[in-house]
Amino acid sequence: MVSRIRRSSEEAGARGVAGSLIDVLNPALWILAPLVIWEIAARGMRLPDYILPLPSQVVLRLVADRDNLLLQAARSSLLIVEGFLVGAIPGVAVGLLMASARLLEKALYPLIVFIQTTPQIAIAPLLIVWFGYGALPKVMLAAMLTFFPVLVDSSTGFKSIDPRVFYVTRSMGASRWQTFRRVQLPAALPLIVSGCKISLLISVTVVIVVEFLSSNEGLGYVAVRALSNQDLSLMFAAIFMAIGIGLAFSYLVDLGEWLLMPWVRVGRRGR
Amino acid sequence: MPIGFSRRKLAVLSAVGLMAGLAWGTPPASAADHMKMTFNWVADTGYIPFLYADQLGYYKDAGIEMEFEQGRGSMVTSQLIAQGKADVGYADSGAAISVASKGGPIKIIAVINQANSYGLVSLADSGIKTPQDLIGKKIAVCPGCAQVPLLDAFMAVQHLDPAKVEIQNVQESAFAGLLTEKKIDAVAQDPQTIMVPLAEKGVATQMMYFRDNGVALVSFGLIANEEKLKANPDLYKRFVAASLKGLAASMKNPEAGVDALRKYYPDSAPKATALASFTKYDIPTFCIAGAKSLGSPPQSAWDMSYEIMTKSMNIPTDKPMSFYYTTDYLPADAPSC
Amino acid sequence: MSLSGDRPTARPRAPLLSAVAADRLLRIGLPTLLIAIFLGLWQLSDTLFDIPVYMLPRPSDFVPQFWLSFPKLWHNTWPTALVILGGFAIGTVVSIPLAYAIASSRMLEKGLYPALVILQIAPKTIIAPLLIVWFGTGWMPQLALTTVMTFFPILVDSMTGFKAVDPRLFYIADSTGASRFETFRYIRLPAAMPYIFSGLKIGMVSAITGVMVVEYIASNAGLGYLTLWASAHLDMPLMFAAILTTAFLGLVLNLVLTSVELLLMPWLKRDHDS
Secondary structure, eight states: OHHHHHHHHHHHHTOSHHHHHHHHHHHHHHHHHHHHHHHHHHHHHTOOTTTOOOHHHHHHHHHHTHHHHHHHHHHHHHHHHHHHHHHHHHHHHHHHHHHHOHHHHHHHHHHHHHHHTSOHHHHHHHHHHHHTTSHHHHHHHHHHHHHHHHHHHHHHHHHTSOTHHHHHHHHTTOOHHHHIIIIIHHHHHHHHHHHHHHHHHHHHHHHHHHHHHHOSSSHHHHHHHHHHTTOHHHHHHHHHHHHHHHHHHHHHHHHHHHHHOHHHHTTOOOO | OOOOHHHHHHHHHHHHHHHHHHHHTSOOSSSOEEEEEEOSSSSSGGGHHHHHHHHTTHHHHTTEEEEEEOOSOHHHHHHHHHTTSSSEEEEEHHHHHHHHHTTOOEEEEEESSSSOOOEEEEEGGGOOOSGGGGTTOEEEEOTTOTHHHHHHHHHHHTTOOGGGSEEEEBOGGGHHHHHHTTSOSEEEEOHHHHHHHHHHTTOOEEEEESGGGTOOOOOEEEEEEHHHHHHOHHHHHHHHHHHHHHHHHHHHOHHHHHHHHHHHOTTSSOHHHHHHHIIIIIHHHHSOTTOOBTBBOOHHHHHHHHHHHHHHSOOOSSSOGGGTBOOTTSOTTOOBO | OBTTBSSOOOOOOOOSSOHHHHHHHHHHHHHHHHHHHHHHHHHTHHHHSOOOTTTSOOHHHHTTHHHHTHHHHHHHHHHHHHHHHHHHHHHHHHHHHHHHHHHHOHHHHHHHHHHHHHHHHSOHHHHHHHHHHHHOSSHHHHHHHHHHHHHHHHHHHHHHHHHTSOTHHHHHHHHTTOOHHHHIIIIIHHHHHHHHHHHHHHHHHHHHHHHHHHHHHBOSSSHHHHHHHHHHTTOHHHHHHHHHHHHHHHHHHHHHHHHHHHHHOGGGGSOOOO
16 A cells, blocks of 8 residues: 555656656657667668668658658548448447347357458458449448457447446436446446557558558558559558558547546556 | 449440441541440559550540549459449450359450460579479469469479479569579569569569460450440440550550550659560560461460360360450451561 | 145246256357358348359359368368467467556556557558568468467457456455465456456457468468469359358357356356346
């Protein structure tokens, strides 16, 4: 008890300008370290640029082509968000359904796993032939893959509620919506957000890869075009940009978590 | 699946165009027919004959307004044509025949690349001169790629024991690195993708074409949906004629052809690369030995292709090769070889 | 004399099936029924959904492949299954302690976690082929790549689990004089278990998709390799048979996982009705 109080006051003291500086330097160091190793190793091995470019070359290219990359990044981002939402919202809904009825879960869950593990190689061409080379197949594919993590985490989240809580809500005359909004959703929120973190990042990867394999715009398209021109610097620049977007989305979800679940901020640290 | 609105619209417009043309005795300048063309891949030298034809106004003179669409795989393009989602496609004959053999209503109406350019690329100093030199060597091929059955057929024709040749399945983006780092002796690839870029970086490579070693397959061609062909045969005849004119023109003036490619698709390969690719590797395939004209390979090529496709590519033998292609849409005055 | 006549009080009739048997019947029977319906709809997809055979082969085309090409399918299931299990196992062993470390340390969370996010988002399908030059095409790079693709969902969910423990439980731990290890073993770990298992379920599916990607990049055996081989030879029935075998493999592995879950957390068996 005493030790924990001391630790939390230490943490409180570390806030302020110095604290914010550390908050930025900390991840920066973890991220820059592999890049530095890459740069040194590549220079040392005198790698030709068609095998692996130098991070410095990639960054220069990123800056030089930033207009086009940002435009394509905006296009990819839109799809990432769309794919995520189209997958996540049904994921929460079906998760709630599955948590409410054991029977449904036993029946549906294996089928969902069965469909999820069917390799997308089979489905992608179908989607393209039906919906063309535009946005829809990409959004659908991303949605299909983001659905599952949100579903599983939501389901676990909703199942974790002590059933006795419902005696209380029923005796107080709460409507179904009220029960959902005020009891079920908040209780399941940590896991739902967890699922969303996983899913959003999956959406990023899926959209970029699908654009790489079958699209005529977006960051993935820039990458495949660059690759076919043996322009690896541009390809990695596009990938770096995609990673940047993913990180930004990750921080956004963290922000959302911080806003939506104030009760998690307190008392997190323990042994 | 019904073709839908576009087919009726096309029929109406072509009827109007035809009547106007008949009245004036010249192809109509207004009321042009619209045609959507889907390619097999993103913009590369394969587009040159058509973009050049468009730039020189050949399609306009034939009363056709062209819309070009980039593709991602001959199989998907063939399926798109079978579903009527585009008017004409540029795709590999093998993929088109595969779709047709399963009931896809498509026909090959002209062959642009009468022989395919696939083969085994190795470093110039690797000492691999004949197929027999491959024994004990490592070959890389990409899993799921078109080269897989070709390599099988090649090894069968050349009597190479698969047990004595090590085949690695790796994604093609790894090929350049594996070859130059000498982790692999040869890669099954087409020359444009690997030889030209490596040559620019100063790495000399050599090519052992499958077509020179018993596996000559008819390659990319124009494919169209049977119903659309029946609805407007004249449109397709005009299209093929204009396309072959563009093909001949690009052979005479490759640089202008490459300029057209770069104008329509600025992010395609740089001019020097595209020019080297086009002149060294594309042009030789437009006319092969025994062909009478552009667009029509000799019967021997069809026969050999049929044999390889039925043996190694799962094409059923219930229909002859002549079922899958037609020379009806080739112009009588097609540019000769 | 009872109102119901001379008969003595009736004994409650024995149920047709014991509770356990009924549960098992439902758990296996229902999904099988649904999958059968799914396949049935697929078979009629030509007439129902206007999907021609040359776009999507029907079950009647590829189901015979299951015994026609059984040796090929069987032979290729093992390399894939091994890599899935290996990647999943290593991913689990690595991510759970790592999750605990990150959940306990603010510095690690702000520093290491973003780096791990980057590792997750970096599109391996695009980057990995370039690295084949050094890492080669053997089973070790395959395993490493699968592990990288599996560990993130397990990590995130485990992190949530470790952070979600009710702090009052720590007062109890303190007052009973529990050591750090005992607190972890008896309070933190069980409390985080449901979250960890949630992550494991997602991780299992990620492992399977991961192995497919890995085999697409470089492979000489496996179900993904077989799928691509069949696709290259334009053999759609075999291709779909391989795809479905992969799906069945996923189903089996998932069943094993849920069984382990019930074993370790028997209190989850009760129903939740809202």
